[in-house]
Amino acid sequence: MLSRTADSLYWVSRYVERAEYLARILEATTRLSNLPSSYGGAASEWISAVKTAGCGEIFPQHHDSATESSVHHFLCFSPDNPSSIRNCIEVARSNARAVRTALTSEMWDALNGAWLELKKYDGKKLTRDDYGRFIEFVKALSLTFDGSAYRTMLRSDAYWFSRLGVYVERADNTARILDVKYHVLLPETEKVGGSLDYFQWTTILREVSALTAYHWVYRESIKPWLVADLLIFNRQMPRSLASCYENISRFLDAIGDSYSRQGPAQRMARKTLSTLANRKITDIYDHGLHEFITDFINDNNRLGSTISEQYLI
Amino acid sequence: MGANRRMAAFDEMSGFDGATRDAYAKLETWLKTTPPEEFSTRRSQADVFFRRIGITFAVYGDEQSTERLIPFDIIPRVITGPEWARLDRGLRQRVTALNMFLKDIYGPKECLKARIIPDDLIYRNAGYCLQMINQPVPHDLYVHIAGIDIVRVDADNFYVLEDNARTPSGVSYMLENREVMLRLFPELFAQHRVAPVENYPDALLATLRSLAPRTAAKDPNVVLLTPGQFNSAFYEHSFLADKLGIELVEGTDLFVRDEVVYMRTTQGPKRVDVIYRRIDDDYIDPLAFRADSVLGVPGLISAYKAGNVTLTNAVGTGVSDDKAVYSYMPEIVKFYTGEEPVLKNVPTFRCREPDALKYVLDNLGDLVVKEVNGSGGYGMLVGPHATKAQIETFRKKLKHEPEGFIAQPTLALSTCPTFVASGVAPRHVDLRPFVLTGSDGIRCVPGGLTRVALKDGSLVVNSSQGGGTKDTWVLDA
Known part of the structure; x- marks a missing residue:
């Protein structure tokens, strides 16, 4: 197969996996930070989440403090963050489109559908509930994409x-x-x-x-x-x-x-x-x-x- | 503006007189008896289907989005068996002549010696490629994939509007439109005997394989070369590569060593024999043509000239897309085939000729003026629909560079019933059949792409200018 095709397939999977990982970090951190501080819930969890996401260096260039909302925005949607969930999905989809023929239609549907869904979040101010749904959506994407690959390739x-x-x-x-x-x-x-x-x-x-x-x-x-x-x-x-x-x-x-x-x-x-x-x-x-x-x-x-x-x- | 100057147009369903033509009888009943809600459900299903499969299309100069759907209309356009038989004969004849013409003008130039066409129309033509002079091409064929645009004006007359001998696009819509129609309206197909188009990819693959250089391996390696996913027709490139089971390559996937083309694979270099390229001549090899091209493959033309790879279509076919050359096509067909042309040309004024120019300048408001080497509906004036200012702009352009333009009477293109905001209304259509020429003969699947101008009265069907598409049915006689 073409080297470029192999490269794109490899990176599509990497980006989908990364998107899910970011979603899990946010989910777990939200839960931890909601605990009373005597149980370990502390605002410092958010900076820890940023570091776990691998954004420890670039986050401070764009935000003064790591709060639930700044970290959610940064890790989910921020254009300043090349590894935001949105960027992961966009890059995955763009790679997938370039090698559309090497994917099964189920895999393409999963990614393209997610990419279209992503547009619904454009320019919207999201509530905590919205973020919760967004995280579920990202996890569902990786399950569907991965499952499609496993079942159809x-x-x-x-x-x-x-x-x-x-x-x-x-x-x-x-x-x-x-x-x-x-x-x-x-x-x-x-x-x-x-x-x-x-x-x-x-x-x-x-x-x-x-x-x-x-x-x-x-x-x-x-x-x-x-x-x-x-x-x-x-x-x-x-x-x-x-x-x-x-x-x-x-x-x-x-x-x-x-x-x-x-x-x-x-x-x-x-x-x-x-x-x-x-x-x-x-x-x-x-x-x-x-x-x-x-x-x-x-x-x-x-x-x-x-x-x-x-x-x- | 155009409304009061509109000409009576032949309607594909109801002719000039409103009496339903036989071929459309069942469709008319279907349109009348199906509840409107059903139609709107089906239309939105079609939309969802196209969006899900990602059949999008980018419009240059449109900053809103890089991907857009071409509107699809669910009412099919019908061509009868006998009508198609005549079109098919005419298309084969025309493409045969095009290939002979190109071989001639890059070789012995008999048509110039016989004064069929003026010398300077070839020599000063931007599409005439000096590098191709006396350069043999595999199997002496130049135009392997042609899209011939056809319009209809009445019950009997079809005209060729233009020849697309470079890299015609749109065939994926022909195929996908049919798939959608089969899904949405199986009962209509049960009532009509519609000739299938689904064998097009097989026909294309057979054609491409037949074109491999004689030195190539028995099982030639055919690839489709795309400019990449930001090209407006990328969907089609990827769709075709998939249907044909060939690699979709970009310029950087190929390299040339010792005048042989290879592609980079995970197992090392692999030789390439046939390249179905969807990149224009200018961009295909930065060493031979535009040095600033990042889309092409350095050295590709040297491999091509050495006869080690086939490019489809050949380099230099743009000369026959030229609209001034087009105006000589009836003579060209007669000269090479010895037959009367089956398909007519639209009468054309060559603005390079002083008398014609004078007539055109005096009648700008009634004519369609086109750039000789334009495409996609760009750089065109539709007199009856133009503003005064637009007409004056063209007047200046024409006076400044008359040889850059041709003009044609505004044809009353046929209309076909189409869903619009207010219900079903007639809209102008054209037809682009695709003709394949291999070393083993000509193949032409029955039908083609019907494009429809969605704006009331508009004659511009190009998708880049807001046109839509329809499924095209050739009825089995």
Whole structure:
């Protein structure tokens, strides 16, 4: 297939995944910030949301303070934010349009329909309820788009590149949550600071839609090191780093097999996957959770560029 | 303004006298007996359908939006079997002549020697491409995909309004309009025997494959080259590539090495044999033509001249789109085919000729004046509908550069019943059939794109100027 087509498929998926991630951050943060301050609800959650969204640097250039309304606007619609949900949907749709023929009509319908729906929010002053509906709409988009891809695409390189986009983006998103929140995810050996942090942990789980999953996996009350374990190592959890890399490696191998040629991207993915398979959460804490996450984010970015050099340009 | 000067027009449904023509009898009953609410439901369903599939169209110079729907009218336009048989014969004849004419003017120039057409009309023609002189093209064919615009004036007479031998567009609307009609009104198709158009993509693919250079592999790699998604016809490019199962490429997806064209794929370079290009000559290769073009492929023309790739349509076909050349088409058809032309030309005044210019200047209010190399309804004066100021502007233009213009009498284009705000009313229509020429013969699916001028009395059907479209039914006799 054309390199440009593969590139667009990959980025369409990345942008849709990113839009959903932003929606989840907003949803979880709204819930946390509504709690009384004695339970951890605090205005500072909004700046944390901005950082988790990866906008820690550009947000202050446009807003003096991070409030519920400024952050909602910035992350959902602001033209000043290249990764706003609206921009994600617009870029995804524009990429999709350029390679319309490589998508199934269901996938195109999902994106084009969302893009048309987006216009309804243009220039409107949104209430809290409106934002709530908007968040639901974005989550529904990613479910429909992803589901359409899964249910309707031929299992060929087009599908594999589109899946790669989902998982490379998702790995980045989960790692970013860990990067911003690592300081509340203390190891078992540290004394935990009381109930305040409890709501931080549940917020993290909500951001990756794993609150219920946590209980099914660990069958105990929420412990910060287990939250970290779930997000990093648990292969049953579809947003964990390990699960993302299992998929990245699988789809890269599928591409490599069908082209009868392996390359640096396959090797890099396999290396990261084996690191995730062979380490334990206690080792990570011994070496520093923050260092681990920083390295992971850098490696994941490098994998992204390698995939691009190997196939997309 | 135009209202009091309007000519009586032939109506496709009710002729001149109001008596319903046979071909439209069942449609008329349908229009009369269907409740109005039903029609409005169906019309909005059609609208939703077009919007969902993304069949949009960009209008240059329109800052409101880059994507817009072309209005679709649900009342079909009907052509009888015998009428189509004659059109089909005329179209094949005309396209055959166009190909022979282009081969001749880029080769031996017999038509100039025989004084069929004045030399300077070719040599000083902006569409005449010097690089193509004595340059063989694969299978000696130039116009592989032609859109011939046809208008009707009465029960018997069809005229060719213009030839589009460069990159005619609109065929996706022909196909999608039919799909929508089949979905919305299956019962109408049960009552009429409508010739199908859905085989057009197959016919196009067969044509393109037949045009591969003789040196190409047995299974030639055919691609469609688009200027990209901001082009007004991008939807059509992507639609056709999908239907044909060929790659939709942009200039940056292709490169030329050792006079061979390759496309960049995830598995490395892959050789390209046939390029159905939807980019104009000027932009196709910055090394050969406009150096500022970012849409084209550097070196493409060198590969083309080396015979390693086929471009459809060939480079340099614009010369036959010229409206002054058009005026010689009856002679051209006769010269190359030895037959009388089946399809008539609209009588045309060549403003380059002093007598004609004088007549045109004296009668601007009654004539349609067109730029010889304009398209899309731009740069055109419709005398009877123009303001005094517009007429004076054209008078100046004509005096300044008479050879840049032709003029034609304002034809009373046929009308067809159409849904408008006030109900059903007659609106002027034209017809663009698509004619495919491969090394294995000519293919022409029955029908084409019917364009309709939605404004009352307007004769401008171009979608860029607010025209709409209809499904076109050729009835199986």
